[in-house]
Amino acid sequence: MRAPSEFRLNRHAGQWAFGLQRVTGLLLVLYLAPHVLLNGTALLYGPDAYNELAARLSTPFAHGVELVVIAAVLAHLGNGVRIILMDLFALSRQQKRITIVFAAATLAALAAVAAFLVPSWWGAP
Amino acid sequence: MAFSTPCWRGATLLPEKVGLWPWVLQRASGLFLAVALPVHLWVNPLSGYPLSFESVAVRLRFAEWLAFDILLLAACLYHGINGLWSILLDYNPRASRRRAAAIAFLILGSVLFVYGALALRPFRR
Numbered sequence: 001m002r003a004p005s006e007f008r009l010n011r012h013a014g015q016w017a018f019g020l021q022r023v024t025g026l027l028l029v030l031y032l033a034p035h036v037l038l039n040g041t042a043l044l045y046g047p048d049a050y051n052e053l054a055a056r057l058s059t060p061f062a063h064g065v066e067l068v069v070i071a072a073v074l075a076h077l078g079n080g081v082r083i084i085l086m087d088l089f090a091l092s093r094q095q096k097r098i099t100i101v102f103a104a105a106t107l108a109a110l111a112a113v114a115a116f117l118v119p120s121w122w123g124a125p
Numbered sequence: 126m127a128f129s130t131p132c133w134r135g136a137t138l139l140p141e142k143v144g145l146w147p148w149v150l151q152r153a154s155g156l157f158l159a160v161a162l163p164v165h166l167w168v169n170p171l172s173g174y175p176l177s178f179e180s181v182a183v184r185l186r187f188a189e190w191l192a193f194d195i196l197l198l199a200a201c202l203y204h205g206i207n208g209l210w211s212i213l214l215d216y217n218p219r220a221s222r223r224r225a226a227a228i229a230f231l232i233l234g235s236v237l238f239v240y241g242a243l244a245l246r247p248f249r250r
Contacts, residue, residue, distance in 0.1 A: 040244035
């Protein structure tokens with residue numbers, strides 16, 4: 001994605017899959033650093049501080065971020081596996097169909113995760 | 126002799142010099158994460174229980190889970206930082222910037238790995 005004009009010039013599924021892979025990858029690597037740092041709370045301040053932080057982070061906004069990150073993981077994962085399969089088995093002629101199948105599977109997985117996760121934020125023991 | 130011309134002097138970590146290894150390792154770590162991240166999601170946000178110090182400590186009492194978490198940390202950091210590196214190479218920066226970025230990425234990855242691995246210690250006490 002050296003120039004956004006590539007999305008105007010290349011109107012095929014692979015270009016959008018590439019853009020999605022890059023955007024979700026950047027999002028996930030941006031999430032990773034604070035995720036590791038915050039999980040070190042017990043190391044720096046003890047178990048009580050860890051539990052206090054976990055409780056403070058169960059707000060609707062933080063849960064929303066959580067769901068966006070899970071969606072990014074599933075999208076990046078599904079597309080990454082698709083890229084590896086297409087590379088290894090030379091499937092580029094079926095690119096469009098395979099992309100649609102993987103996108104549908106990713107959306108189904110995301111729907112299943114959201115259907116479980118969203119109610120659990122209220123009904124958690 | 127292409128390697129003795131001035132344009133190669135001072136160039137670090139060019140694909141021509143490190144070979145295909147980062148590409149293979151990106152695929153290998155990606156395939157590992159394609160299995161390990163759903164497991165990580167399954168046992169943490171999708172477990173049905175709110176995150177707490179005690180729940181993590183129960184899981185990390187098993188040496189297998191400790192090894193899994195350390196491997197997951199290493200694979201995420203490698204895959205994420207190598208991904209950032211290949212995005213950087215996409216913009217074809219000059220050698221001095223590439224060298225600065227390589228050093229910064231190596232330090233960032235090492236520090237996060239050591240900190241993240243140490244962060245698991247309190248759960249094992």
